Amino acid sequence: MITINRIEKLRQQFQQLHIDSFIVTNSFNLLYLVGFDGLPGDGCLVVTATGQTMITDDRYKVELEQSLPKDIELRITRNYYDVANDVLKAAGGQQIGIETSVSLALAHQLKSKLAGQLVETTNVIEAMRRSKDADEIAALRKSTQLASQAFSELIHQVRVGQTELEVANWLNNWMLTHGAQKPSFDTIVASGYRSALPHGFATTKPLEKGDMVTVDFGYYVDGYTSDMTRTFALGDPGDELRHVYDVVHEAQERMFKMIKPGNNGKVIDAAGRDYIGEMGFGDYFKHGSGHGIGLDIHETPNFGPSYESNVIHENYVMTVEPGIYLPGKGGVRIEDDLLVTQEGNERLTSAPRTLQVI
Structure with a gap:
């Protein structure tokens, strides 16, 4: 899955970014470019005009010696940024690109360690990650299919009285028993009046x-995450919330029809928000309606009122998640993962979207 072509695509942007080198520290970007799956802060990748060097410590030496493409030099040290400076100086690096995600503390450290001029860049590698290749799409199919299967099993297990x-x-x-690696965020389970909380993480409420x-959950399979939400009812929820469900369902359908390159x-x-407003619930939908997924649970681009510049293209994988939340009564969110295709989109999550009443 990891190829030197990704680094070359980064290097090809140097001229327009007005840089001659790049230092990568974001853990998801390191995973994308070189397959480094270490803890945040445990190394960096230096990309110059003529080469690329992964710098980390002994904990990752054996694994990286086996997995890194031969074109990537591996340097083992605890002094990541001193060695990075040596690599940059040897290559004549003067204008060094850094990521927007760099913390203030790390920015100060880089400024003190590196001899060149730091140049802040915005979402350069993140933009590369938007378009998924065949291997990435295959992994996302597996993760979304497993999530769909999990929900289909879950609704046969849930009972009144469980917390x-x-x-x-x-x-x-x-999920873990059936092949998932780990969750990508704390699973949301919000019931009754708490379902009106968009991020109502699970509690001891029965x-x-x-x-x-x-229920909103996402799990990694082969390094790529799903992100799916379903709302169901334990017995009859009443006419008002049934109506709310129908409105959210139709809003999502209208969004599906608009998702194309x-x-x-x-x-x-x-397409979804205006319909929710027309149905009288505009004040009860306050969050964005979708985002990219992949190596990270929240990737660009995004769907929302302020995201006119976020144009989608073929092979993006996006969530679609309208919702309505009535304080003190309850709420509904339906979220699916879609692959943008040449002609439109393909829904990857296959769990039923009609209201399940248990």
Whole structure:
């Protein structure tokens, strides 16, 4: 999956970025470019006009010696940025690109260690990560299919009286047992009045008859994550919340129809948000309606009122997640993962989207 071509694509942007080298420290960008799956802060990649050097310590030596492409030099040290400076000086690096995600503390450290001029760049590698290659798409298919299967199993296990945490723990155990590597965020299980909380992480609240229950989860498979939300009911939730569900379902359908190459995040978002507003619930939908996924749970581009510049293209993988949240009553969110295709899109998550009443 990891090829030297990704580094070469980065290097090809040097001239327009007005840099002659780049130092990569973001853990997801390191994973994307060289397959380095270490802890954040445990190394860096230096890309110059003529070469590329991965710098880390002894903990990763054996693994990287086996996995790194031969074109990438490996340097083992605890003094990452002193060695990075040596590499840059040897290559004549003067204008050194750094990522927007660099912390203030790390920026100060780089400034003190590196002899050249630091040049802040914005989402350069992140933009490269938007378009998935065949291997990445295959991994995302596996992760989204496993998530869909998990939800189909979950709704046969949930019972009145279980706590939200018990539901989350059951889901976690099932996912890990069936091939997931780890969760990409803390699973959300929000029931009854708590389903009106968009990020209502699981608590000891018991599930009650008539509750709407929102479950939002994402798990890594082969290094790539899913991100799916379903809302179901424990018995009859009442006419109002059934109506809310129907509105969210239709809003998502309208967004699906707008997702195709060339459309932007504002237009796609409006397809769902405007409908929710027309149905009288505009004040109860306050978050963005989608984002990219891949190595990270939240990648660019995004869908939302302020994302007109976020144009989508073929082979992007996006979430679509409209919602309505009525304080004190309950809420509904439906979230699916889509692959943008040449003609439109393909839904990767296959769990039922109609209201499941248990």
